[in-house]
Amino acid sequence: AQSVTQPDIHITVSEGASLELRCNYSYGATPYLFWYVQSPGQGLQLLLKYFSGDTLVQGIKGFEAEFKRSQSSFNLRKPSVHWSDAAEYFCAVIGSTLGRLYFGRGTQLTVWP
Amino acid sequence: GAVVSQHPSWVICKSGTSVKIECRSLDFQATTMFWYRQFPKQSLMLMATSNEGSKATYEQGVEKDKFLINHASLTLSTLTVTSAHPEDSSFYICSARAGDREETQYFGPGTRLLVL
Numbered sequence: 001a002q003s004v005t006q007p008d009i010h011i012t013v014s015e016g017a018s019l020e021l022r023c024n025y026s027y028g029a030t031p032y033l034f035w036y037v038q039s040p041g042q043g044l045q046l047l048l049k050y051f052s053g054d055t056l057v058q059g060i061k062g063f064e065a066e067f068k069r070s071q072s073s074f075n076l077r078k079p080s081v082h083w084s085d086a087a088e089y090f091c092a093v094i095g096s097t098l099g100r101l102y103f104g105r106g107t108q109l110t111v112w113p
Numbered sequence: 114g115a116v117v118s119q120h121p122s123w124v125i126c127k128s129g130t131s132v133k134i135e136c137r138s139l140d141f142q143a144t145t146m147f148w149y150r151q152f153p154k155q156s157l158m159l160m161a162t163s164n165e166g167s168k169a170t171y172e173q174g175v176e177k178d179k180f181l182i183n184h185a186s187l188t189l190s191t192l193t194v195t196s197a198h199p200e201d202s203s204f205y206i207c208s209a210r211a212g213d214r215e216e217t218q219y220f221g222p223g224t225r226l227l228v229l
Contacts, residue, residue, distance in 0.1 A: 034217070044206070
């Protein structure tokens with residue numbers, strides 16, 4: 001069965017510092033992987049996705065993620081965090097049934113000024 | 114592109130009444146739409162998957178007679194919470210997928226429901 005693990009519930013970084021949010025997935029075939037961001041009281045915005053090809057994918061707002069099949073990971077990174085990046089981040093994988101998304105529990109990012 | 118809207122953004126209703134939430138894909142045709150429920154500080158819980166012109170597929174534990182889903186057109190799906198009770202209060206989010214070969218889901222801004 002498909003599943004996604006985000007081991008960090010809450011991460012705090014200083015503005016300007018680098019960021020890495022961890023995501024591990026469990027899926028038997030080649031996964032379709034996504035990172036979404038959610039601001040309080042809002043829907044989810046797609047940051048980036050990986051379907052195939054280059055394992056380092058670039059997204060919006062300066063984010064990137066690297067797919068590592070050997071580690072079943074798809075970690076999200078940003079070299080310099082801005083205060084506006086404070087939000088909830090969800091990693092997700094497409095399952096095989098009707099294109100259903102399986103979400104991780106989310107990582108809350110706090111940015112100190 | 115790929116914008117999804119929801120209406121209303123928030124609603125307060127009395128216990129026992131029904132509430133309808135609309136989900137629209139504004140600039141693409143959505144063959145499949147999904148309805149999620151999100152509790153505070155938790156991840157999204159898939160409630161049902163709806164395909165245009167057919168009955169919705171509900172997840173285990175979701176009452177189909179309680180949460181009525183209609184996907185009458187390629188740009189509109191509705192979720193009706195029937196005989197709402199306080200425990201139905203939640204944040205409801207829809208998403209839409211452009212086609213059978215398009216795996217990306219685009220999410221609406223969500224609807225906050227409060228049942229008094």
